[in-house]
Amino acid sequence: MIKNFLEIKNVTFAASKKNKVNNVTLNIEKEGEIICLLGPSGIGKTTILRSIAGLEKIHSGKILLKNKIISSNEIHVEPEKRNIALSFQDNSLFPHYNVIQNIEFGAERNKKKKKDLKIDDLIKLLNLEHVKNKFPHEISSGEAQRASLARSLISKPDLLLLDEPLSNVDQSFKEEIQVKLKKILTDLKITTIIVTHDSYEAFYLGSKCGIILDGQLKQYDDPYNVYHFPNSVEVVNFLNRGILIPAKVIDEDSLESEDLGIIKGNFLKRYPKGSEVKLLLQPEDLEHDDKSNLKLEVVDRKFRGTNFIYTLKTPSDRLIPVFVHSHHIHQHEVDEKFGIRRPITIDHIVCF
């Protein structure tokens, strides 16, 4: 009986003295689960993948795959014996073989396995038909990335590691590939760890997300919780989900801000009355109301297709982002006054 499909216990991942992620504990419970690791560039996400794949050794803790230790201080199973596939961020296709030959390399390992995934289907699925006979230097980096992904998928690994798999894919094409990728991984029940710096990609693809910051795994939770209930100021800042403003707890369901007045909602954590806290204010928490008497000055306006993001200045010079649907009839220019609906009600109040 497998306890957890993958267990990472107190592992310090280090590619160099500077590039270190300390004391990581993380489990993937079921086979076929997809998790995403999010974090800024150079924080050590790739090192984590390389260590799980066996390309780097670990110096503390242990990694178990299907209840077997694959990495620890004493044990290091060689990468070729792990049945773990890693799709690199850069082009790692074999330059002297064409796309289809490259993908066939992946198929070789599983010659004896039941073929529930055919090369042709995969090529079609990942839109590689037009380049299948081309060599890596003749195709775009996005196509190379998809070919590399196809090669990893066809090998039917126990664990698939994807390092920024769609970073080179055109924006227009990205969502389509994301949908296809999720479908393939789910249909084939391939347990996957995806490293990305795109939070929306992570929230869509992963059933769980890990946030790596300052050499630590700061939060490991499902995407909804990571998004709505970040567990630290660092996670808030990294996800760039809003700002923190000072407030005072005045009741069990309300607090008061110097700039916005009374704010009502459900506290995630209980705070004693009178506590001074920092309230997380996200762009969707405030609603626009032209008739409101709470008016703030517009200092910037960004058009984001479905909505505008207004940046408002409070009397105490804090900048607050607010979403407004782009179909809203009245657009506000910079320096104009912008009304905020009162009373302010937030579903889940997150404070630090």
Next chain:
Amino acid sequence: MQKFNIWYLGSFFISVIVAIPIITVFSSFFQTTTNYFFIIEDTFLYEYIFNSIFLLIGVLIFTFIIGVGCAYIVSFYKFPGVNFFKWALILSFAVPAYIYAYSLTAFFENFGTFYSILTKIFGEGDYNSKIPKFDEMLGAIISISFSLFGYVYVLTRASFHYQSENLIELGKNLGFSKKKSFYKIILPSARPAIVAGLSLVAMETLSDFGAVSFFGVSTLTTGIYNAWVSFDDLSLANQLSFYLLIFIFGLFILENLSRKRARYHSLSKGGFKSKSIISLSGYKSFFAFFVCFFVFFVSFLFPVLQMLYWTIIFPKHINDLNIVQLIFNTLLLMFLSSCVLIVFAFISNYGNRVSRSKFLEILTTFSISGYAIPGVILAVAFISFISWFDNNLISFLNLETIKSIFIGSVFGLVVVYFVRFYSLACNGIKSGYIKINYSIDESAYLLGYSKLKTFTNIHIPYLRNSILLIGVLVAIEIIKELPITLIMRPFNFETFATTAYIYASQDLLEAAAIPSLFLIIIASFFILITSRYILRE
């Protein structure tokens, strides 16, 4: 990744074997020697050093002018025959300096070929006193320069070839004249290539034995050979070698220091723009054609025609030669050495790649400096080491002597070739490996390929062109190689190079023509089949 594996050990042992002669030379400095050293120190040592420096400076100036000049003309201008000259100029690689020396002497000597031509055209006359004589130092400088300028030409041309139009446009933008652009932009950006070419020329010049001994110029290299042959004093030969090595390493250091931390143009896909070629017409076109043709004629056609002329007018010498045997011997050495070098260079490179050990990297770098060491020194050092090993370890263990296995045998000859040309093969494979991103190996491992399978299924197919190129380059070097073959060959075992040398040293230049011609033909054949790669690399 596991550091110590079979590949690591393989690479380690190969580097150690290659390093043995180098270490022997260095250790010899502390050995006691016979009185000959003091005799030489008091008499010829300064002459050896002076001649070596003079020869070196002369050759460097000549090769710089010819190599860079030709490279510039064929890279930046279009004129009749330019595509032909691009590769024809590298045919000079097929003519070793000593054969060039024979041709030069044969043509200009008293009653030589030039005299015959003048007599045929103008009738009998006292031409001997008017015909210039290219002998001694001048002859050696010319012979070595025309034989070696190819290194500067090939590397500089490659650098010019990859020079971006952006760089040239930058000059125009800054208001530079064409001349100023050449001196301020084009030439400095090709500097690493020019310096690399000149470094190769310097090493080859210092290690030249055939041409300088033919012209009777006493350099450190001929001194080493004489110390061993005339005085039968290995320690003395090694000590002289030490001086030469210091000289060569000094050059390396100078070259590195001169570059400091300057960075030169890099090939990036995005910003690179192919430069436009200027079409020449009129007298400019003729001048460009003339320069290239002159260099091609003097460096290649001249020695070939001279050797061909003698072969035709003195055909009887062909009867003295066992051509089949000579071809067999030459091809045998080429084949054995190329195979051994490629296999071992591959293992060493892969060992370095797999283990990523700093120590191994340093050891490999040290061992490939064997290329900077003249063949004479390597051969002498190898014999010294085997003698020491045999006299101390083997006799201590009461075992049969191993001298006959290594000295005066094809095996020993191949071992010393191996040491001498190891850097050529090793660097060749390395430059191929640099193009393979390390993540490609890792991808293969992650697809379940073992290190051996990655090596055979991924690397060898990818590097097959490099293998072919290196095999041929090694073959060309071995066909031409003289001092190692002379010292290490088995009794009565001759190649075209040794046969030509022996005849020439007996003043039988006409007889040396046939083996020289064969040598040039075989070398030219190999150059022709790889010219595309040589020019590209």
